Amino acid sequence: MRFKVLLPLFFFVFGTLLLQAQDYNIGVRAGLNWSKLGGALEEGETASFQDGFHFGINFTWNFTDRFGLRGEVSYTQNGHKKEYSGPSYFIIHSADYVDEGTLNSYLLEQSNASIGLPFTAHVRLSKKWEVFGGAYTNFIFGPTAVGSLDYDSTVAVGDIVIIQSLDYNYFDDVALEGNFIVPGVDIIVNGTNLVTIPKIAGAYYQFDEVEENLFKVIDIGLVGGFSYYFNPGFYASARAEYGFRDLTRRASDVSLRELNSGNGFILRDDNDTHLGMQFSLGFKF
Numbered sequence: 001m002r003f004k005v006l007l008p009l010f011f012f013v014f015g016t017l018l019l020q021a022q023d024y025n026i027g028v029r030a031g032l033n034w035s036k037l038g039g040a041l042e043e044g045e046t047a048s049f050q051d052g053f054h055f056g057i058n059f060t061w062n063f064t065d066r067f068g069l070r071g072e073v074s075y076t077q078n079g080h081k082k083e084y085s086g087p088s089y090f091i092i093h094s095a096d097y098v099d100e101g102t103l104n105s106y107l108l109e110q111s112n113a114s115i116g117l118p119f120t121a122h123v124r125l126s127k128k129w130e131v132f133g134g135a136y137t138n139f140i141f142g143p144t145a146v147g148s149l150d151y152d153s154t155v156a157v158g159d160i161v162i163i164q165s166l167d168y169n170y171f172d173d174v175a176l177e178g179n180f181i182v183p184g185v186d187i188i189v190n191g192t193n194l195v196t197i198p199k200i201a202g203a204y205y206q207f208d209e210v211e212e213n214l215f216k217v218i219d220i221g222l223v224g225g226f227s228y229y230f231n232p233g234f235y236a237s238a239r240a241e242y243g244f245r246d247l248t249r250r251a252s253d254v255s256l257r258e259l260n261s262g263n264g265f266i267l268r269d270d271n272d273t274h275l276g277m278q279f280s281l282g283f284k285f
Contacts, residue, residue, distance in 0.1 A: 044086030050079030
């Protein structure tokens with residue numbers, strides 16, 4: 001009941017403000033960004049910012065010379081870089097075999113293409129400086145990743161040595177998927193069984209089934225920053241984004257370090273929220 005009362009009130013107040021706006025501006029901005037996921041890390045795992053780019057078209061309602069509201073539609077290439085080295089495992093479903101070993105190196109560079117809808121209030125402190133803050137909604141539509149792994153068995157020493165390239169499309173890949181077009185990797189299982197595994201692995205190659213994709217579609221959070229105007233129409237800006245949602249689904253977010261006692265995945269109940277920084281050049285018309 002309270003929601004039904006507040007929602008019309010919000011639209012009434014918002015519409016009244018728009019009617020009171022003295023003028024408006026249309027603008028464009030583009031630039032570089034750095035982002036990562038802020039979840040907890042396993043022992044041996046590191047996370048760092050991944051670079052990308054963005055561009056957007058915005059519309060500003062100016063209520064006074066110093067205050068206004070701005071809405072935008074933007075394309076952003078967010079990302080995340082993950083590295084791991086330490087104890088690990090490798091599941092070979094075609095041979096019904098689970099190996100214990102060491103990931104000498106594991107590197108994954110994720111890229112999450114998204115359409116963003118930031119909405120902010122801005123305050124002009126002077127002719128040159130402006131500060132702004134508000135909220136954003138991002139719609140993720142193309143999460144991918146590339147990387148590599150180097151794995152050695154500690155059980156079948158010398159028989160299972162795996163160097164794989166990683167080419168992930170999180171929304172399209174399926175369980176057990178790999179690329180056998182290029183020559184595969186030959187390993188020896190149980191001392192005599194020769195098995196070929198793909199040289200290039202998909203996002204869910206070691207899964208026997210996929211209940212749900214790793215990444216969620218919608219992210220929401222806060223955004224804030226400042227702009228410096230070189231002249232009335234040309235500016236540089238910096239902004240930070242802090243997401244509220246865990247962007248990874250628990251059923252597909254698994255430990256790289258170990259399996260459970262039944263050789264099943266250990267699911268990670270961490271909070272992989274978006275952290276981002278953007279630096280832009282923009283024009284206001």
